[in-house]
Amino acid sequence: xxxxxxxxxxxxxxxxxxxxxxxxxxxxxxxxxxxxxxxxxxxxxxxxxxxxxxxxxxxxxxxxxxxxxxxxxxxxxxxxxxxxxxxxxxxxxxxxxxxxxxxxxxxxxxxxxxxxxxxxxxxxxxxxxxxxxxxxxxxxxxxxxxxxxxxxxxxxxxxxxxxxxxxxxxxxxxxxxxxxxxxxxxxxxxxxxxxxxxxxxxxxxxxxxxxxxxxxxxxxxxxxxxxxxxxxxxxxxxxxxxxxxxxxxxxxxxxxxxxxxxxxxxxxxxxxxxxxxxxxxxxxxxxxxxxxxxxxxxxxxxxxxxxxxxxxxxxxxxxxxxxxxxxxxxxxxxxxxxxxxxxxxxxxxxxxxxxxxxxxxxxxxxxxxxxxxxxxxxxxxxxxxxxxxxxxxxxxxxxxxxxxxxxxxxxxxxxxxxxxxxxxxxxxxxxxxx
Numbered sequence: 001x002x003x004x005x006x007x008x009x010x011x012x013x014x015x016x017x018x019x020x021x022x023x024x025x026x027x028x029x030x031x032x033x034x035x036x037x038x039x040x041x042x043x044x045x046x047x048x049x050x051x052x053x054x055x056x057x058x059x060x061x062x063x064x065x066x067x068x069x070x071x072x073x074x075x076x077x078x079x080x081x082x083x084x085x086x087x088x089x090x091x092x093x094x095x096x097x098x099x100x101x102x103x104x105x106x107x108x109x110x111x112x113x114x115x116x117x118x119x120x121x122x123x124x125x126x127x128x129x130x131x132x133x134x135x136x137x138x139x140x141x142x143x144x145x146x147x148x149x150x151x152x153x154x155x156x157x158x159x160x161x162x163x164x165x166x167x168x169x170x171x172x173x174x175x176x177x178x179x180x181x182x183x184x185x186x187x188x189x190x191x192x193x194x195x196x197x198x199x200x201x202x203x204x205x206x207x208x209x210x211x212x213x214x215x216x217x218x219x220x221x222x223x224x225x226x227x228x229x230x231x232x233x234x235x236x237x238x239x240x241x242x243x244x245x246x247x248x249x250x251x252x253x254x255x256x257x258x259x260x261x262x263x264x265x266x267x268x269x270x271x272x273x274x275x276x277x278x279x280x281x282x283x284x285x286x287x288x289x290x291x292x293x294x295x296x297x298x299x300x301x302x303x304x305x306x307x308x309x310x311x312x313x314x315x316x317x318x319x320x321x322x323x324x325x326x327x328x329x330x331x332x333x334x335x336x337x338x339x340x341x342x343x344x345x346x347x348x349x350x351x352x353x354x355x356x357x358x359x360x361x362x363x364x365x366x367x368x369x370x371x372x373x374x375x376x377x378x379x380x381x382x383x384x385x386x387x388x389x390x391x392x393x394x395x396x397x398x399x400x401x402x403x404x405x406x407x408x409x410x411x412x413x414x415x416x417x418x419x420x421x422x423x424x425x426x427x428x429x430x431x432x433x434x
Contacts, residue, residue, distance in 0.1 A: 014402055017043055019072055019083040019187075022195060022395045023090045023178065025056050026220025026244060027353070028067060029391050030075040032083060033380065033399040040403050042382030044079025045392070046071050055221040055240040056092035058177045061184065069185035086182050087190035087402060089394040091222040093170025095194045095236045096132070099140065103162030111144070111153045115161055128167065133175040135192055138232050140164040168194065168236055191402065194236050196224030198397030199351040203375030206231060212345030215375065216331070216364070217394060218354030220244045225331050227340055235340045239330045243354035246323045253319050260306035268303050269316050270358040271324050317359075324360070328367050344368075349375035351393040 052064030144158035200215035217224035227235035251261035364372035377396035
């Protein structure tokens with residue numbers, strides 16, 4: 001299995017075409033990508049039903065490995081080539097972020113390369129807990145005495161040098177099982193990253209990541225959250241609840257099969273109720289689209305279910321809304337526990353297949369009191385911006401992350417010490433930063 005130090009040293013962009021798979025609970029999405037000058041070019045893509053996964057975690061290695069191999073093979077066929085290495089994005093593994101501060105007293109008043117090496121040595125004293133696997137490390141800032149937000153301290157004067165590092169990790173068992181599944185599919189295991197973090201990389205501009213934005217990645221069995229600030233990931237988490245739970249709620253209450261309930265959710269479901277006054281005042285949102293308003297073929301209050309029965313359209317919203325509220329409540333509680341709510345800013349971006357639920361963006365905007373929009377993946381030639389491509393956001397972000405060689409600076413290799421109180425460190429960093 002890949003250790004912390006080995007993974008930390010994976011640097012630079014891949015040579016030649018490479019594959020990325022988003023291992024979602026309901027479906028696998030694969031992209032085969034290559035660099036074309038300064039741009040990324042999509043060579044092949046494929047989707048396949050997930051098998052062997054439950055709420056993002058592997059529950060049957062053989063079934064998942066087989067589904068993984070079939071998905072990559074389908075993308076290879078469209079691309080007309082084969083790949084040797086596979087990179088994975090996942091919502092699994094109980095992702096956690098920690099901010100650590102390390103400091104040294106300076107031998108003289110001017111900071112030199114030797115001082116940076118001494119700081120590295122201090123950071124290499126201990127590693128993450130044995131049960132955690134490091135997936136990304138980013139330096140937030142250097143500090144010289146009481147001066148913060150320093151990018152390059154070389155040549156500066158002071159008596160003490162410190163740095164704040166953010167660590168993103170997942171459970172070691174999850175990482176090991178994902179890597180084993182890739183090997184069983186006769187591919188080389190590449191990097192692993194958190195789906196919501198990579199979705200934010202594809203859907204947020206650099207300015208949005210600088211100012212602060214929350215990404216909510218609505219999947220089938222999970223909903224991921226990633227918080228960006230100062231163009232860095234400062235928080236990541238996963239709630240083990242998603243679109244599949246809404247589907248099961250509809251199936252149970254309306255006495256439908258899961259396939260019929262999924263169809264009703266996609267075609268007629270909405271998070272908000274529609275009254276006659278609403279219909280008279282404004283057109284109903286087009287099905288599955290949070291933004292395009294359609295004045296043709298306005299839906300009636302009564303709908304016919306696949307089992308032949310009829311139901312009020314508002315009943316669907318009454319079933320769907322409590323589950324969506326539960327998901328948002330869980331995410332909000334965890335952000336509050338981590339003292340990260342102040343960093344959200346005014347922007348929330350929704351990604352993932354579950355984000356296509358009608359009315360979801362408006363509902364999230366009302367819930368958080370902030371602007372919420374669909375985050376369409378950008379930066380990959382050959383994949384146009386369309387709501388149907390929301391499930392590809394995490395894969396596109398991972399491809400961009402790999403192609404641009406985005407990893408921790410050379411001087412930050414090696415395991416770092418986990419703070420005794422990571423939430424307290426997050427709060428302290430925010431108080432200093434905002």
